[in-house]
Amino acid sequence: MTAIISVERLDKSFGNHAALREVGFEIASGEMVTLIGPSGSGKSTLLRHLIGLTRADRQSHGHVRVLDRDVQRQGRLVGARREQRRRAGYIFQQFNLVGRLSVLTNVLIGHLGAMPRWRALTGRFTQHERDLALRALERVGIVGLAHQRANTLSGGQMQRVAIARALVQEAEVIFADEPIASLDPRSAREVMEILQRINREDGRTIVVTLHQVDVARRYCRRAIALKQGRLYYDGPIEGLTDSRLQALYENAGLDELESRQPDHRMAAPLHAVG
Amino acid sequence: MQSASSLDMQARAGKRSWTTLLGWAVAAGVLGWAWQGAEMAPGLLVSNAGNMATLAADFVPPTFGSLDHYIDQMLVTIQIAIWGTLLAVLFAIPFGLLSSDNLAPWWINQPVRRLMDACRAINELVFAMLFVVAVGLGPFAGTMALFVHTTGVLAKLFSEAVEATDAGPMEGVRVTGAGRLEEIIFGLIPQVLPLWISVSLYRFESNIRSATVLGMVGGGGIGVSLWETMRGFQYTETATIMLVIIVAVTLLDMASQRVRKRFI
Known part of the structure; x- marks a missing residue:
């Protein structure tokens, strides 16, 4: 089991607030790991560090390595060629599609990093690339929407487009930041199932931040829990016992406590259909 | 405590109306200053109406030769x-x-x-x-x-x-x-x-x-x-x-x- 993601001593502060403190862990190829913790615990910030959207503190010893390349080291992003960067993909809570472009074009954007520069800049996609994109849309179940504008879609559909974009990207590692937090329960379940299939069938490594423990238990075998920016737990999801969770979520907001109860909100539809 | 804070609020309200008044005074000052600089004289439009009519008459009828x-x-x-x-x-x-x-x-x-x-x-x-x-x-x-x-x-x-x-x-x-x-x-x-x-x-x-x-x-x-x-x-x-x-x-x-x- 060789690590394809390794994080060492990551520190990040926003002003005087320490968002991450000495966070470190390793993830092996093919794992599906959840990053869990109450809101404000730093899990989204941590995930942004892994793809290089956020830099660690300058005076820290932080080091992030993904797929044999340094993403950042001591608060400096390490540049990389497009072919290297596209090996890791990212899915956002707010989808981050380009609303005025068609669904198909949004998916094709996932292929930009693999195209010759002049074709990428002029947006000339070949028929083969279009077929790739259509196949990805078929896989996430919305091929019928290919020619609609992205901003006409529902949240669940948008998140599927974002996943199709990561599929076309052929990312070996997919980071998903609260992918279901803005979705209704049914869409949330479908999106989690798609991610699980990508992990199982394609062997992609997936790191997903969640704040509902019941969802994490259902889809992920390993959990990394953060509390107030520090690593609180790293191990099998079963190891997150009720007493540990109690401690993890103490002082957290009321909504966090509620969504942790298995019988509430997310949980009911998830179990009913599964 | 309460009377002190209400006094404080009154003082603040008084301060605000004073600054508002100052703002209006400054605005009026600027307008007057600009009026002078631009040599505004609307009276001329009336007293020189005859000149303007003569000039305007020179414009009619437009000639379409060119x-x-x-x-x-x-x-x-x-x-x-x-x-x-x-x-x-x-x-x-x-x-x-x-x-x-x-x-x-x-x-x-x-x-x-x-x-x-x-x-x-x-x-x-x-x-x-x-x-x-x-x-x-x-x-x-x-x-x-x-x-x-x-x-x-x-x-x-x-x-x-x-x-x-x-x-x-x-x-x-x-x-x-x-x-x-x-x-x-x-x-x-x-x-x-x-x-x-x-x-x-x-x-x-x-x-x-x-x-x-x-x-x-x-x-x-x-x-x-x-x-x-x-x-x-x-x-x-x-x-x-x-x-x-x-x-x-x-x-x-x-x-x-x-x-x-x-x-x-």
């Missing part, structure tokens, strides 16, 4: 506006992107902004005079003048649109491994394009109006005839020219607004 020539000149004016605006749009795109603080670091965006300020601060007529010296009398000087001034205006408006965009779609493109330029082309441009088209067309309308006077300083177009007939006291000819300008500007404004509405 109408063809004036229409040709108006077309040249429109041609000046078309190229002046198009070149400005092409240059305003990179300058606008470079002066946006969400795309370029301060040591790039500040100098570019100052350069654009300079282009904008100096009127087209002044640029036209400079270009007449450089490239000689004629429409090309006028085109260059419109181009430089409009670049300054559009770069500012373009960059304001860029700074108001959502960073999400650009991050969405970035994480696919695409380069910085792809990020701008696919993540940013689609967001700002409707507004860019709209302000460019608006500037085209206003450039047609500006181009009608460029000829006065040798920049070509209908302004040449306008200036010559006025200096020669051929006011009936001037009236014809003004009619040609009014008709052309109205038609083009209407056409451009129609196109603009499709993009908003």
Whole structure:
């Protein structure tokens, strides 16, 4: 089991607030790991560090390595060629599609990093690339929407487009930041199932931040829990016992406590259909 | 405690009304100061009404003998506006992107902004005079003048649109491994394009109006005839020219607004 993601001593502060403190862990190829913790615990910030959207503190010893390349080291992003960067993909809570472009074009954007520069800049996609994109849309179940504008879609559909974009990207590692937090329960379940299939069938490594423990238990075998920016737990999801969770979520907001109860909100539809 | 805090509030309310009053006084002062400077004398409009009537009478009836020539000149004016605006749009795109603080670091965006300020601060007529010296009398000087001034205006408006965009779609493109330029082309441009088209067309309308006077300083177009007939006291000819300008500007404004509405 060789690590394809390794994080060492990551520190990040926003002003005087320490968002991450000495966070470190390793993830092996093919794992599906959840990053869990109450809101404000730093899990989204941590995930942004892994793809290089956020830099660690300058005076820290932080080091992030993904797929044999340094993403950042001591608060400096390490540049990389497009072919290297596209090996890791990212899915956002707010989808981050380009609303005025068609669904198909949004998916094709996932292929930009693999195209010759002049074709990428002029947006000339070949028929083969279009077929790739259509196949990805078929896989996430919305091929019928290919020619609609992205901003006409529902949240669940948008998140599927974002996943199709990561599929076309052929990312070996997919980071998903609260992918279901803005979705209704049914869409949330479908999106989690798609991610699980990508992990199982394609062997992609997936790191997903969640704040509902019941969802994490259902889809992920390993959990990394953060509390107030520090690593609180790293191990099998079963190891997150009720007493540990109690401690993890103490002082957290009321909504966090509620969504942790298995019988509430997310949980009911998830179990009913599964 | 309570009475103390209510006293405090009263004091604050009193302070606020005092500053409001001061604000009004300053505003009134500025208006009076400007009135003097502009030598405002509405009375003259009444007492000199006779003079104006005499002058106005000189303009009628408009003579249409040289109408063809004036229409040709108006077309040249429109041609000046078309190229002046198009070149400005092409240059305003990179300058606008470079002066946006969400795309370029301060040591790039500040100098570019100052350069654009300079282009904008100096009127087209002044640029036209400079270009007449450089490239000689004629429409090309006028085109260059419109181009430089409009670049300054559009770069500012373009960059304001860029700074108001959502960073999400650009991050969405970035994480696919695409380069910085792809990020701008696919993540940013689609967001700002409707507004860019709209302000460019608006500037085209206003450039047609500006181009009608460029000829006065040798920049070509209908302004040449306008200036010559006025200096020669051929006011009936001037009236014809003004009619040609009014008709052309109205038609083009209407056409451009129609196109603009499709993009908003």
